[in-house]
Amino acid sequence: MKKIILSTIAAAVLLSACNKELNQVPISTSTTATFYKQPSDFLQGVSAAYSALHNYPVRLANLSEIRSDNIYGVSVTVRDWDPINDFSPSLPANAYVEEAWQADFNGIFKCNAVLDQLKTNGSIVGSTALANRLQAEAQFLRAFYYFDLVRYFGKLPVVDHVLTAAESNSVGQSSVADVYKLIIADLQYAISILPTAYTGTDVGRATKYSAEGLLAEVYMARSGPTYGIEGPGLNSNEWNTALPLLNDIINSGQFTFNTNYANIFSYSNQSPQASGNREAVFDVMYTSGISGSSDLYGASYPWTLAPNGYFSGPLKDNKSNGSLEIIPVSNNLVSSYAAADVRKAVTVFTAGYTGSNGSVENRPFFKKWLDVTKIPTASRFDWGINFIAIRYTDILMLKAECILHGATGTQADVDGIVNQVRNRAGLTPTANVTLDQLFDERRREFADEGSRWFDLQRSGNLLTIMNAWRAIDDPNGAIKPVVANYIIYPVPQSQLNAAPGLYTQNPGY
Template sequence: MKNKKYNLQNVMGLGLITAISLFAGCKKSFLDRTAAGTTVATQFWKTSADATAANAAMYADLHSYAELAFPAIAIESMGSDDVTKGSVPTDATFLQEYINFSVTPGEGQLEGFWTGVYNNINFANQILTNVPAINMDATLKARYLAEAQFIRAYDYFRLVRAFGAVPLRLHPPVTASDYNLARTPAAQVYAQIEADLTAAASVLPTTYSSVDIGHVTKGAALALHAKVALYQKKWTDVVTYTNQVTALGVYSLFPNYEKMFRTQNKNNSESIFEIQNELIPNHPEESNSQYSQVQMPRVTEPAGGWGFNNPSPNLIAEFEAGDPRLAATVIYTGQVTAEGDMIDASAPDPYYNYKSYVPFSQYVSGFNQGCQQDFMVLRYADVLLMNAEANNELGSTSTALASLEMVRARAREGNSAILPAVTTTDQATLRNAIYHERRVELGMEFDRHADVIRQGRGAAVFGFLGFKAGKSEVWPIPQNEIDLSAGVLTQNPGY
């Protein structure tokens, strides 16, 4: 495994635009950029171009190492029965501490995730604080502010799921007292997330022209709001927001489950929000996503990756007989992929994540392997399953069954001999069927850990791994952050 280094810093103290690199916007993608140095706050926030540069920097930060590689994998994927650490036994052994819920507050991925996500919140807060004073096109200004509200909401949702109560920062620090905030109760964090998403959805467009594909949309704000409501068991709200996503008329299930995750099908009909990762010719330093690289099969380079975060036998056993999603989720060593790559049978792990896979023919020497692979944050199948779960909890069984059947029908790929329609009208039985469907449909998409915990099943499902009720529902607050705060930040129970 290559050694990826990044600075750990108390990003709660970042208050100047010097945290933001400015990028030119002359290329096709809004993420394609040429570094232009940094600019102090007194020289920035003057023009529409400044606002556009800040917007691009905010999005670009979403594919940082902290937010898509080891820290995110540790916090959002490792603590579940869906995955194994992967790679060779002696490599990155700290990841095993997340799988067996033995992690301590000083473990470095906690700090990496915390600082990485707060850094992105800082980008959003800079925009929300400074862009209103810029004299620019009013419609574009409103859109940039709404995008920043969505990104801030998405970031806080990741934090509150991971740690519970967290400091709620809504503007860059100005005075000394702004630099060291106490934890805000989770309910208040959720309330702010919902306020941001409500405001964003009222402004964001339903679709974009090709030049702006990848920016957040109204559908993204509504879908994330539904997921936030799901975590709070606000079932009526979940139904409302998922129905609103469907009513937009722009999303549909992609017909081929495996092909949905390939690079040639980025931003397809099912995608509601995905983090845009690019391979920018002649700019390997800007093509820096490692989401795919750390998970690709650990085979001979240059094609191979690091081989971490692999499907577990437990996940594989969950799939029903003949379910095509199994072969689209799991790469087996010794197999030839649908794209024609032979996975060396001597690789150290029997299984790898197909959803992060990039065909070897797309690898370019000098670039991170698979750096062009996007990360799907929200997709329409999740919306349908949220709708099914909420309707079942509200007693609307027929509607729940209809939403569930749409997901299973796509998975069948026309084969009526597999995945029979779920017909039960018993609420508890249907609930379990929906939980099962979420697991196999969203497998290896960083959803299982938090999903089981918000369902209240942590001890029952993860107990054999070491999950302890009253403790393992959240991760420990990074010890370094507590130390930097001189005790203003408090630790979660049990750590």
């Protein structure tokens, strides 16, 4: 994290505590029960809960971008991303699927450890206001991790406290509706307590507006169609419930629509809620150059969808930045950008390159978060750019989506938001924007930011769009027909093996 830095001792205590049983719902250890002895321990405990965000943007790349019509990632040698991209039913043991479950429940464990200790030993904190804020931060983060999980897996075990080993083998999956109950309650509490902004070293912590933005996304995900599966959509029609949350962020005056698209992703434009990146409602913060700690503090996501051959070839970089093979941007996405659209050059590398072995590669790849003048010197895991998890432009476009679903507002409001985005992109204005056009604009605006698969879920047109895309980008049939069961991922095999019979595998896998 950039501002919220864990102490080495706290990180070691909490990371060792939650890594012992990653093949189960995280359990308790005596270590966490004896750690909380002074006020700073609670601050460090919450910071450890933030640290579980570290791989979040990489997960979005692997499970949202690669799954979607933004990527055609069929490899020469079968890689972990291939079965994600081609809708293989044989995903339960896939490394990316395993990582998502384990990392998010790892974060939930850390949140529960803090919340349990605040409940029993909170008086140690000294300040009721600080104790309440730390509780609100932990509940925001627990909601964040559960929302990530429910959009990927559907039904989940609901764990709101640290479990014993015996308990962890008896908590089965709850309904999606019950998972959402915990998420919503956590975020409503967070909104009631969290400050609107921070100063000094606390900049980067979750604010009231972070929680409002996340809760709006939750209501909108719930409002999406069910597709006949137990996935994130409940067809709940909560567009008018989401809208006031979005409006509160917009009306706060704390965030700004950046008129320069490239500047949003600039390494010199990092601080949220300050003189820097005011597009960032909530971001995952990284710091490079901390000796011996790059895996914990620096970022690797800038190169996740860029090929190693680009770094080792024209850039003469030998630190293995980049994926093992190219993971190309789909032709369908590349061709969807108008000639004048400035977002294409920011988002997609199309110039081609010659690899270190002399091979020529002309397929495009994502590079929105890459600045080749900022390649870290020590480790490929040590890039120093924050990842914007909730972006102000997204808040605006989510508002337009709510209005198009019947929430309070007008067509003029929708058109005004979309044309603000198009104007920044160098495009001419449009009128009478429809939902299909809005999602099409979102595809280009947020490409390489991990939102595409969730947008498709919410659109109601996921199956139609994905199967039409297969015919365009995959004429040889490497990608299997997309059916409703593949809207969510399977329960990881490690979880099924840990307690046989406890979980039911999602249909289709």
